[in-house]
Amino acid sequence: MLIRLLYISRAAGAITSTVTGSILESARVHNRVAGITGILCQGQGLYIQILEGKRASVNRLYATLIKDKRHQDVELVSIEEIQTRKFPEWSMAHVIISESDPIVQLKHPEFDPFTASSAQLMSLIDDLLKHATPIY
Numbered sequence: 001m002l003i004r005l006l007y008i009s010r011a012a013g014a015i016t017s018t019v020t021g022s023i024l025e026s027a028r029v030h031n032r033v034a035g036i037t038g039i040l041c042q043g044q045g046l047y048i049q050i051l052e053g054k055r056a057s058v059n060r061l062y063a064t065l066i067k068d069k070r071h072q073d074v075e076l077v078s079i080e081e082i083q084t085r086k087f088p089e090w091s092m093a094h095v096i097i098s099e100s101d102p103i104v105q106l107k108h109p110e111f112d113p114f115t116a117s118s119a120q121l122m123s124l125i126d127d128l129l130k131h132a133t134p135i136y
Helices: 017-034 055-065 102-107 118-131
Strands: 002-011 037-043 046-054 071-082 093-096
Touching: 002 055, 002 118, 017 037, 017 055, 037 118, 046 055, 046 118, 071 118, 093 118
Parallel strands: 037 093
Antiparallel strands: 002 046, 002 071, 037 046
16 A cells, blocks of 8 residues: 655754755665655755655654654644555655745745645645756
């Protein structure tokens, strides 16, 4: 059974290219082996991440992620069974959320992931993907 898990969190410190690079490097290696795909959106002191894969694999990874000291205030937004992956080719893509991004300003001016529904967060991620070039 495949699932999709969406969670949000706040960065525990500054989000530097070194921190982001370390997160992405370890995620890409681990996720390929575990059969997990997904995307990490980060910026403005926030992380929004979607993980897709077999239920046991995604649950094990999420249990590890909630203990990661690089972020805090981790909240599970949604978890659902899926038939197909939304991000099948990405062991972990990366998209930066910039406050000056026109998508955030125009389509999501009230953007606060901690009060947004899962549908609103998925819409934001879809919009970011349409107008940004994810790094994978």
